[in-house]
Amino acid sequence: MNESIAVQAKNLYKVFGKKPKEVARRLSEGASRDEVSALGTAAVIDASFEVKTGEIFVVMGLSGSGKSTLIRMLNGLVEPTSGTVTVVGTTITDISQAELRRVRQKSVSMVFQHFALLPHRTVLENAAFGLEVQGIAPVERRARAQRVVELVGLAGWEDKLPRQLSGGMQQRVGLARALTAETDVLLMDEAFSALDPLIRREMQEQLVELQAELGKTIIFITHDLNEAMFLGDRIAVMRDGRIVQVGSPEDILTDPANDYVAQFVQDVDRARVLTAASVMEPASAEVSVTSGPRNALRTMRDLQSSAVFVVGRGRQYLGVVRDRDVMRQVKAGETDLRDILRKPQAVSPDTPLVDLVEPSIESGLPLAVVNETGKLLGTIPRVTLLAALGNVPLTTQSIPIMESPSRLTRRDISEALTETVGYEAAAGTEHRTGGRA
Amino acid sequence: MRGSVMSLTSNDLFRLPLGRWVEAAVDWVTHSFTGLFTVIRSLFLALYDAVDWALVTPPFWAVIIVLATLAWYLSSWKLGLGTVLGLLLVVSLNQWANAMHTLALVLVASAIAIALSLPLGIWAARSTVASRVIRPILDLMQTMPAFVYLIPALILFRVGVVPGIVATVIFAMAPGVRLTELGIRSVDREVVEAGQAFGASPGRILRQIQLPLAMPSIMAGVNQVIMLSLSMVVIAGMVGAGGLGNDVVASLQTIDVALGFEAGISVVILAIVLDRMTAGLGARVVTTGQPAASSFFPLEKENT
Structure with missing residues (x-):
């Protein structure tokens, strides 16, 4: 085999x-x-x-x-x-x-949808169940269960009964029980389906971490x-x-x-029922087309972003400019952002999330959400899309950072700005243009 | 026409001699297994005598103190106090010795009934065939008037306390079997699967998962067995089992309202004390393993 x-x-x-x-x-x-x-x-x-x-x-x-x-x-x-x-x-x-x-x-061990813990046994005894069945001596199995209980983040809860724990913690016990058995294969039957969405996401992340650490083979239903x-x-x-x-x-x-x-x-x-409108964020990396490449470059530097959205009169969505192109323009002394404008696909506010995945992967930039009249309503960075797919609300206020990290350093940009017009760059890095408070 | 119907119903042609067959069967059993029944008789008698001796020999106040302490331990100080008052009433009615005879009979019969019904209940829970066979037999045992199986019991075990115990056991064990089976069958399937999934043997699953989780139901069964045993004391009294039942039967025969009531109220007091004590025992067994109220509690309630 x-x-x-x-x-x-x-x-x-x-x-x-x-x-x-x-x-x-x-x-x-x-x-x-x-x-x-x-x-x-x-x-x-x-x-x-x-x-x-x-x-x-x-x-x-x-x-x-x-x-x-x-x-x-x-x-x-x-x-x-x-x-x-x-x-x-x-x-x-x-x-x-x-x-x-x-x-x-x-x-092969198993984690169950409704936890399936032994209600009359403590967390530690539950976690040690597999070892008990294997005939491991009490002292050793307690020690091994203790390690895994700590690994899944239940230190301090060893002597509680399952009913004293929240759903997410009970499933951690279920996970600990399966991990303590030290089997190569872990079967997980709808293991997180009975949990609240927030807890579910947390558990999913923890599972991925544990798997990376322990190298288990996991079959997840x-x-x-x-x-x-x-x-x-x-x-x-x-x-x-x-x-x-x-x-x-x-x-x-x-x-x-x-x-x-x-x-x-x-x-x-x-x-x-998730649409683009329900997950989009205010566009912070946004400049007016008339403000010129120098301003665009400064905005990118301040927001540490590799691209900014360009809008026309009345916040009409025109496209995106990338840092390298803008830098070239600044150095060449050109002034019209329209010359270097890229137009990645914009989406309408009622586009379902499933249709956002492909354009988001293709463009590598946040998606622009644009209404029927062409006005820029907001943007959807890829992290936001992923979070929405995982059903986890982003707790941070806004994410000004564009997806692909800026390939130009702050210093490069500052230098370019200084070279072209000496005094402006010294005006301070805190200066924000086009950004939102 | 009318005549023919009459003659039809009384016709020997349609008369099924079921009673005779049963009688023949009992005769056959009596003759074939005399030795066995003698052994059972002496065993039950020895058990009863031992328990009865333990209850009757010490002075009444000593027994009351022991029972009241037990009630306090199992339930609450209120039950302990109630036990003292109730049993003192029994003493004042001059029914103390009778009550202890009855208590001994109830304890022995309940113990035997539980010892039989637990394994039967487990068996019924694990095998659908066993369940199908046992269920109608339990129905029969519970619904057949007690007097009817008192007759073969008398033949097999002779007059005295033993046929009383046997009749009580037969009558009282049904809920023990039923509630044990129900308890084990209603254990969460996923928890049993969890035991299997970690490679536990069927015996371990029974001991460590099914029985502990079925305990509330089993303890309800134990309570029922004891209560039903007590309800049989009067009938046991008819075959000479002695105790309070004897006095009730005697009062019935002599139309003695006073004696009847005094014996009857003693039965009631015993019933209440035993019921509350077994309920307390059930609650204790079920919550075993729970740590004393300490530190802090869950952040959120689990929705089951």
């Missing part, structure tokens, strides 16, 4: 009902789920995938798409009707219950597109029991395998 493959699923079927084997056979011969519905309900149909060691593999699908059944087949909680599952080199689909228990102890996009190295999209696409988050967003995936991507955003 290839060592870099942590979990492998091959032609997995799970059918509930009277004649599961026959349903699985007919499905593999090409029958549709509806055709065989009289004989049994197919929860998972012909699922095959490989999860690499150290990867976060997200299985995304709406409720009823079979993702919970699929993840439970990966540790044998649900026995597949047919197909094989291999976990860290052991094929678990044809071994005894005792051997299966050993695989669960050593190789979610119905939340944003969560999948944030966490997943690769994403499998499930529908009606079948895996319809496996790919990187970019693949899923920009190159959906079929209408369903496209619809799914769209549906999720529509459901959130």
